[in-house]
Amino acid sequence: MASQAGPAGASKATTLTDVARLAGVSIATASKALNGRAQVKAETRARVIDAAERLQFSPNALARGLLAGRSGTVGLITSDLEGRFSIPVLMGAEDAFGSGQTSVFLCDARGDAIREQHHVRALLSRRVDGLIVVGARPDPRPPLAAEVPIPVVYAYAPSEDPGDVSIVSDNVGGGRMAVEHLVACGRQRIAHISGDPTYGAAHDRERGALEALGEAGLALAGGRAYYGSWSEAWGRGATRMLLERDPDVDAIFAGSDQIARGVLDALHEAGRDVPGDVAVIGFDNWEVLATNARPPLTSVDINLEHLGRVAAQRLFAAIDGSTRSGTESLPCRVVARGSTTPLD
């Protein structure tokens, strides 16, 4: 009873004609019966539906799409090798596209503009109804090279063209939240260790953090934000520097969870208790890193799934004719874990 994939070609799939024949009606009637159109007697409709089921009829979406002028598919182009960002976005999008109505082509451009271009062409040829472009890093990226005749939504990384539709997470707000959380935990001497300084998002997070600090009447511990790279090693190194410069620090806001892991490591090594002596908060809420840390890492969640859902909604709206454009920032949220337990 295994799948009976006939060699080369398989036995023709059952078509509406087959159903109509079995039900003893015309294909037009069969179509209307199956699609819930009105002009069919209840009894006839039942007969058709029964026939369709018996034959395991599944309408040919290609033919349908050809006729309708829209395929019911969208393309999702990513450059995110790890799938760290794309998969949640994809899942959110799948959610939003009420299951079954829309399917998603996932293409990985691997950061290569040529390959991206190529995928766009292929997808256009498949008549996707829209495109979601997920960038490799949160900074603005050049818009798609080709002029495409279908709606495009940029997710995670906005398009450089403000006339495009972009959905990103609010890095400023996220930075603010991180500090507000630390302040709420009673911290006063808060430092910030971030990553690659070429990332605009990193500076956004710092800006949010500074705003929140200012409002709390505090200054950045360590004198300034520490920029380096998005690695644990940098987190460790920067923490060591920081402890030397400002031994009284009682909280560290890390620019990513990877950095936060390094921070935790270095603090541990220096004999500082977390969160007793120093509280630590990360960014991204990458579960596998955050939950396995010791102690479990509080982190700012950038809500990728939601981002995907919103991107899909905006794409849908655009497909249906909405003409809204611009960059939309989605709020982050703090997921509190053991690394920032409030002081007693």
Next chain:
Amino acid sequence: MASQAGPAGASKATTLTDVARLAGVSIATASKALNGRAQVKAETRARVIDAAERLQFSPNALARGLLAGRSGTVGLITSDLEGRFSIPVLMGAEDAFGSGQTSVFLCDARGDAIREQHHVRALLSRRVDGLIVVGARPDPRPPLAAEVPIPVVYAYAPSEDPGDVSIVSDNVGGGRMAVEHLVACGRQRIAHISGDPTYGAAHDRERGALEALGEAGLALAGGRAYYGSWSEAWGRGATRMLLERDPDVDAIFAGSDQIARGVLDALHEAGRDVPGDVAVIGFDNWEVLATNARPPLTSVDINLEHLGRVAAQRLFAAIDGSTRSGTESLPCRVVARGSTTPLD
């Protein structure tokens, strides 16, 4: 000059008819010219190609698929929330499907059989030419619920039905390699800390390890393999237990990179030098964990991208009528890093 997505519907895409008209030939001739068919004079062909370019013609894959009976698409159904496994597999598959010829629908079933079923139906309706099913864990999984009329290849997790086509990584071989590597590094007292004992793959890895140990005339340090969960916390705890039971251990083979991270942590805490006193090897070669570890973690790579490539090839073969079936194991490879430097 932004994309000019007309509200609802956009201006009709250019069709072969347009090209034919501009070139002053019939659509039949235009088709033949563009597809490299023989019966067209060189000069006519050039004229058609020129017209197609001028009009930015891109053939409607829906129409083509409708006619050809195959859509040039495949479905990839996964349940791997993180995308940890699916994305590399997808990339491998994309590679194998010589770019442009085949596009991939990616669907996430989220471990839910109902949702999986649903996706299968949707994909069938879209007339995908084949299906790749990527499991959530490496153990055998039930075959697709529905009887599908197209070829299916199971990747990462094999189907329980030996009559299906499955591509998996060779866990026994991987376990063997891990130990062989440690032995090659001069280690004699090798322990094994693995994860969730309900994972058959974990036992496969142990089996391979035991084989290699036997051939080297060694026994497992710690008396037996330690099973627990796939977490850093377990890696730490098990290491502490191990050190108590068998303080002379000079190498630890961890069942996953996450566990290995915990192992490194605990060893560090216990004052053992890695790799000086104890060498550590992980499994999966999850870059973000392995390269950021201190020291960088040697790990057994399960070659997911290759797995995806092979899966795609097998699927292609099946689509073209090949009838081969059964489970195929792909070899792993050791990626040596700082945690296992040979003893001097």
Next chain:
DNA sequence: CACGTACCCGAAAAGGCTTTCTGAATCTAT
């Protein structure tokens, strides 16, 4: 009894492309 009105159903066109088959024109050979 003739006619209007619902109510159902079916014929046919459309959507864009490929392919086969036919036909016309050019060329070769006798």
Next chain:
DNA sequence: ATAGATTCAGAAAGCCTTTTCGGGTACGTG
């Protein structure tokens, strides 16, 4: 010069579905 062989272009069928529109039946009404 004419029969036969090539070469190239076009007409048309077909893939599968949806939808419009016209026709048929049954029924109620004047």
